[in-house]
Amino acid sequence: MYIEMKEDKDARWFELECVPKEYIFSEEYRPQNIDSPVCDSIPVISLAKSEAANEHSQPVEEILKASQEFGFFQVIDHGIPEKMMIDAMNVLKEFFDMQAKYASNGTVTPKKGYIYTTSTDFTKDGVYLWRENLKHPCHPLEECVPLWPDTPPRYQEVIAAYLVEIQKLSSRILEMICEGLGLEKGYFKDISEVQLLASNFYPPCPDPSLTLGILPHIDPSFITILYQGEATGLQFMKDDQWIKIGAIPNAFVVNIGNQLEVCILSIIMVNGSSSYLWMQIISNNKFKSAKHRVVTSKHETRRSIATFVNPSPNCIIEPAKILVNESEPALYKPTQYKDFVQYNNSFGDYTAAIQKALDEES
Numbered sequence: 511m512y513i514e515m516k517e518d519k520d521a522r523w524f525e526l527e528c529v530p531k532e533y534i535f536s537e538e539y540r541p542q543n544i545d546s547p548v549c550d551s552i553p554v555i556s557l558a559k560s561e562a563a564n565e566h567s568q569p570v571e572e573i574l575k576a577s578q579e580f581g582f583f584q585v586i587d588h589g590i591p592e593k594m595m596i597d598a599m600n601v602l603k604e605f606f607d608m609q610a611k612y613a614s615n616g617t618v619t620p621k622k623g624y625i626y627t628t629s630t631d632f633t634k635d636g637v638y639l640w641r642e643n644l645k646h647p648c649h650p651l652e653e654c655v656p657l658w659p660d661t662p663p664r665y666q667e668v669i670a671a672y673l674v675e676i677q678k679l680s681s682r683i684l685e686m687i688c689e690g691l692g693l694e695k696g697y698f699k700d701i702s703e704v705q706l707l708a709s710n711f712y713p714p715c716p717d718p719s720l721t722l723g724i725l726p727h728i729d730p731s732f733i734t735i736l737y738q739g740e741a742t743g744l745q746f747m748k749d750d751q752w753i754k755i756g757a758i759p760n761a762f763v764v765n766i767g768n769q770l771e772v773c774i775l776s777i778i779m780v781n782g783s784s785s786y787l788w789m790q791i792i793s794n795n796k797f798k799s800a801k802h803r804v805v806t807s808k809h810e811t812r813r814s815i816a817t818f819v820n821p822s823p824n825c826i827i828e829p830a831k832i833l834v835n836e837s838e839p840a841l842y843k844p845t846q847y848k849d850f851v852q853y854n855n856s857f858g859d860y861t862a863a864i865q866k867a868l869d870e871e872s
């Protein structure tokens with residue numbers, strides 16, 4: 511294939527007429543149905559009534575149903591000021607724009623609590639992803655903030671303010687999940703925190719049918735709260751089909767990570783008095799953690815801020831012992847969250863660096 515580079519020495523890696531061969535996925539990974547209609551059936555749940563004593567059962571039921579059927583939903587009327595969301599997105603835009611000037615390659619900044627990676631730092635079978643990424647731990651917040659990027663200068667302040675709100679929102683959502691499942695109040699309070707922020711920059715791509723922004727994956731979290739502004743590109747898998755998630759301004763996309771799936775199963779097994787309930791849960795009632803990916807666009811730039819609400823690193827999740835016997839063996843081994851992350855290489859090449867940062871936090 512003929513690859514034409516623009517003359518401009520200052521051009522960024524994506525400012526090209528054609529897709530370089532290093533970014534072209536083999537047929538099996540290429541996005542096939544890039545123009546399929548946006549899914550309009552993914553639940554959009556208003557949290558306006560979630561604090562009202564006599565009306566909050568409605569959002570609780572909607573969240574429970576969406577978590578079981580889709581593993582994905584959007585929340586609106588969440589109470590987080592729009593200005594705060596836009597500010598966070600703008601400061602990340604400034605961060606990524608500055609990398610173009612100062613760093614042509616991905617850098618793992620020594621002695622800093624963040625990891626910035628450009629497209630060539632992520633490969634799948636030698637093929638690069640069409641994105642840049644910034645990751646950093648967030649808990650405990652006050653200890654992490656000084657280690658985050660300090661350019662642009664307002665980065666730390668703006669993102670910390672955003673994360674305080676996201677922490678409150680995620681606690682509300684986990685509390686509603688607890689209530690919906692009939693679990694004791696505050697079940698997740700001490701074992702979950704917003705542990706990690708990952709923001710992404712997916713520039714326009716000359717031929718989106720050949721590339722991917724992020725490969726199909728399931729998040730290693732309890733839940734992930736994602737702000738995508740008005741950009742499209744996120745898709746999730748339902749019944750073996752890739753389905754686009756529409757952009758709703760001022761909404762957050764929430765997805766169920768595989769730790770919640772495992773955890774809910776274990777909790778219900780502990781609390782459930784009959785094996786009938788256990789069977790019901792395993793067969794058709796458990797939460798879904800949906801596989802998702804990001805496709806690129808010819809004209810649109812996508813930016814997203816994902817916050818992973820993870821189990822605490824030392825938290826152990828295991829099936830209830832009373833329900834495990836020779837004929838009904840445990841479906842999950844007791845696993846410390848950090849071992850799970852390591853075993854599954856959950857954060858790719860950066861798993862070790864992130865584990866180290868999380869270990870230092872705990």
Ligand SMILES: O=C(O)CCC(=O)C(=O)O
Pocket residue numbers: 708710724729736738744802804813814816
């Ligand atoms: O950029 C996105 O919207 C998706 C990000 C994502 O799935 C992740 O970071 O796990």
Ligand SMILES: [Fe+2]
Pocket residue numbers: 727728729734802
């Ligand atoms: Fe994800």
